[in-house]
Amino acid sequence: MDAAADGVPPTAPAATATTANSDLDLAARRRLFISQPSTLATRRQQAVCVRRAHKMYGSSKNPNVVLDGLNMTVPKGSIYGLLGASGCGKTTLLSCIVGRRRLNSGEIWVLGGRPGSRGSGVPGPRIGYMPQEIALYGEFTMRETLIYFGIISAMSKSDIEDRTEFLLKLLNLPNASKFVKNLSGGQQRRVSLAVALLHEPELLILDEPTVGVDPVLRQSIWDHLVDITKNGHTTVIITTHYIDECAQAHMIGLLRGGKMLAEESPDYLRQQYNADSLEDVFLKLSVLQNMGKRRRSSIAQEIVEQVTVPAISNPALDMSDEQHAAEISGEFGDNISMSSAARDPISTTAPAAPPLPPPQEIPTSFWYNLHVMQSHHLHALIWKNFLWMMRNVGVMLFIVGLPVVQILPFCYAIGHDPTGLKLAVANHEMSGEMIMEQFCPVHTGCNQTMLSCRYLDMLVKNKSMVVQYVTDDEMAYEEVRKGRAWAALVIQPNYTASLMERVEDGRYAEDGTIESSDLAVRMDWSNQQISQLLYRDLQYTFFNFVGDMLSDCDVNPKLGRVPVDFQHPVYGYRNPNFTDFAAPGVILTIIFFLAVAVTSGAMLIDRNEGMLERCLVAGITGPEILLSQVVTQFTVMLSQTIFVLIVSFYFFELTLVGNIWLVVALCILNGLCGMSFGFVISCAVDTERTATYVAMGSFLPIVMLCGIIWPIEGMFPLLQFFTAFLPLTKPTESMRSILQRGWGIDNPVVYNGFISITSWVLVFLVLTILLLKFKKG
Numbered sequence: 001m002d003a004a005a006d007g008v009p010p011t012a013p014a015a016t017a018t019t020a021n022s023d024l025d026l027a028a029r030r031r032l033f034i035s036q037p038s039t040l041a042t043r044r045q046q047a048v049c050v051r052r053a054h055k056m057y058g059s060s061k062n063p064n065v066v067l068d069g070l071n072m073t074v075p076k077g078s079i080y081g082l083l084g085a086s087g088c089g090k091t092t093l094l095s096c097i098v099g100r101r102r103l104n105s106g107e108i109w110v111l112g113g114r115p116g117s118r119g120s121g122v123p124g125p126r127i128g129y130m131p132q133e134i135a136l137y138g139e140f141t142m143r144e145t146l147i148y149f150g151i152i153s154a155m156s157k158s159d160i161e162d163r164t165e166f167l168l169k170l171l172n173l174p175n176a177s178k179f180v181k182n183l184s185g186g187q188q189r190r191v192s193l194a195v196a197l198l199h200e201p202e203l204l205i206l207d208e209p210t211v212g213v214d215p216v217l218r219q220s221i222w223d224h225l226v227d228i229t230k231n232g233h234t235t236v237i238i239t240t241h242y243i244d245e246c247a248q249a250h251m252i253g254l255l256r257g258g259k260m261l262a263e264e265s266p267d268y269l270r271q272q273y274n275a276d277s278l279e280d281v282f283l284k285l286s287v288l289q290n291m292g293k294r295r296r297s298s299i300a301q302e303i304v305e306q307v308t309v310p311a312i313s314n315p316a317l318d319m320s321d322e323q324h325a326a327e328i329s330g331e332f333g334d335n336i337s338m339s340s341a342a343r344d345p346i347s348t349t350a351p352a353a354p355p356l357p358p359p360q361e362i363p364t365s366f367w368y369n370l371h372v373m374q375s376h377h378l379h380a381l382i383w384k385n386f387l388w389m390m391r392n393v394g395v396m397l398f399i400v401g402l403p404v405v406q407i408l409p410f411c412y413a414i415g416h417d418p419t420g421l422k423l424a425v426a427n428h429e430m431s432g433e434m435i436m437e438q439f440c441p442v443h444t445g446c447n448q449t450m451l452s453c454r455y456l457d458m459l460v461k462n463k464s465m466v467v468q469y470v471t472d473d474e475m476a477y478e479e480v481r482k483g484r485a486w487a488a489l490v491i492q493p494n495y496t497a498s499l500m501e502r503v504e505d506g507r508y509a510e511d512g513t514i515e516s517s518d519l520a521v522r523m524d525w526s527n528q529q530i531s532q533l534l535y536r537d538l539q540y541t542f543f544n545f546v547g548d549m550l551s552d553c554d555v556n557p558k559l560g561r562v563p564v565d566f567q568h569p570v571y572g573y574r575n576p577n578f579t580d581f582a583a584p585g586v587i588l589t590i591i592f593f594l595a596v597a598v599t600s601g602a603m604l605i606d607r608n609e610g611m612l613e614r615c616l617v618a619g620i621t622g623p624e625i626l627l628s629q630v631v632t633q634f635t636v637m638l639s640q641t642i643f644v645l646i647v648s649f650y651f652f653e654l655t656l657v658g659n660i661w662l663v664v665a666l667c668i669l670n671g672l673c674g675m676s677f678g679f680v681i682s683c684a685v686d687t688e689r690t691a692t693y694v695a696m697g698s699f700l701p702i703v704m705l706c707g708i709i710w711p712i713e714g715m716f717p718l719l720q721f722f723t724a725f726l727p728l729t730k731p732t733e734s735m736r737s738i739l740q741r742g743w744g745i746d747n748p749v750v751y752n753g754f755i756s757i758t759s760w761v762l763v764f765l766v767l768t769i770l771l772l773k774f775k776k777g
């Protein structure tokens, strides 16, 4: 058919060797499309059809308008080169096309459906997407990478193998068993391209696939693209910074200022703008666009004079039908259209497309995705997660061993009574020689010469204290003042006689006798734990000492006791230690926060390396990712829990009176709670750094308020009420009751802990689901 006859300017190019044979046909089809009144059917017959697209980032007060009423038409079976300066919105447009971002207003039709609607297959296997970033796992080999994406696309094993061989050869890639991380940047980009090509999708979207690729290989990639579009079933949209390589595309769209400056075949553009290269075309069009916004400069004038502006009128003036005008794809900045809206409708031999089935425009909801989880997606994700673990054995051993490394210092360092506390003693019963030799002779029996030595001996034997004898009281106090001793003890010269008199005939003892039978202690009370311990040991030792002394003299030793009888405890031991008190909270905290860190880390690594984005475009859904992470992280968390419990109760023999399985169940629920909190963090924040801040920020309040460090009963009353709602408070109380009181699940304190942690798991999971639903990416 004669080009002029169908309204196409006579300069319109014939198909060249480099462009596909259907070049003219595609351009003609497109012109036919834009010259017809807009119908839903005509839009749906294009591979991609974008109408009046508006997209902005930022707030409405300070908007960054990226797409500003953009129209775009990509006929089926074409290679469409999307060109524009860096930052002009190419990636944004592509991510709207693949259904990963939403327009603020406007329409997008992709392969006959709306991206993100049920049954559209977009995102999904109908699309092959190569993002700008590498978006591959460095720890996987090329073969494993392709297997992973092959399984996602439901390809058979043999198909994956065949395509892998073919693509590695086509893209001149080395041995398939080479790790991606060991490839050069250009090779990695080619593997990324191979992933997009693997399942032979209907629409290939390639964001700068030829960066870092040498000219020879670049040509063979283009040849392949031309080849796969020949049958008319595959469409390619490609962005590139090498503008002139797009000369091989069937059509190019020049994007600037949020609009398409032009949308035509490369040869046509070059001829119309009297330009040697597409870069020149772009330059001239940019100047034309700028002229609509500011006064023409002399340079602009010069350039414009060289431009043969096509005989096109402003569609805004020419087109009475606004809807029709909006269909013109290719208008630029100031509404001057490249494509003649007034052009006669062309008659073409292009066959009319068969009627399409009615579109299903129901957007896919999270619940729908939950309902239609696909087993091959789960298979691929779980396989990938475990493979990642196997490839990172060191990291995994560290992650699994970390709780043990954390519980060891706790068991060794926390809760044990201090020993070797120095006591400066001015014992005036001792001779100067004894003080010199630091030796206080101990005698037993009723008639003793120095009872003070017997008391001091008992004191030293319980190991909390060491004694240093000094000659006078002032020296003893000086030792405390200088921080060299925790307490000073002064014993009078007639201590033994006075004490005997006080014990045997206390009623008639004079004041002097009582005072000289006192042990005078001055302590450094600056450290609560140490001073309490000294206080306790000095007193308890004295009661034991008096009991001993009385029994030596055939007196009932009970007479020496304080008359308050602390009988056998109902729960716990007479001398409880802080380790037993703190252990439940510490174990739960370790499991909880490690699960938070591991889960949010794993999710964010996927997201920030672009893998998540790529998987979502391939059709993986939020619920599938969530479920696969639950499965894999659960195994990690389970091994962490088992190791922590073994170390705590088997090696360190922490008190365990109740049922160990209740403890295990509580720990696992607690780990699940940490995982779900990790999901929330990874969905809510964008970077690992922010995730770390959130995790760290939540750590101290949760730990301080859950009753590990200090009993809740000692907290500010309002805080006591508030802490009850934190994730670790009730579980800590519950675990403490199982461990030390031996209570079962029928006890309210125990089951409240289970109810509290389960509720938190549900709250976090619902939050994750809402975030996945409302926060894209």
Ligand SMILES: Nc1ncnc2c1ncn2[C@@H]1O[C@H](COP(=O)(O)OP(=O)(O)OP(=O)(O)O)[C@@H](O)[C@H]1O
Pocket: 057, 058, 064, 066, 084, 085, 086, 087, 088, 089, 090, 091, 092, 093, 132
């Ligand atoms: N998530 C985002 N939030 C805010 N602004 C964004 C976001 N993504 C992109 N932008 C902004 O939108 C504009 C277009 O970005 P886009 O990545 O789409 O450009 P591009 O044409 O693909 O650039 P390049 O060729 O350099 O990749 C830029 O100004 C960018 O800063």
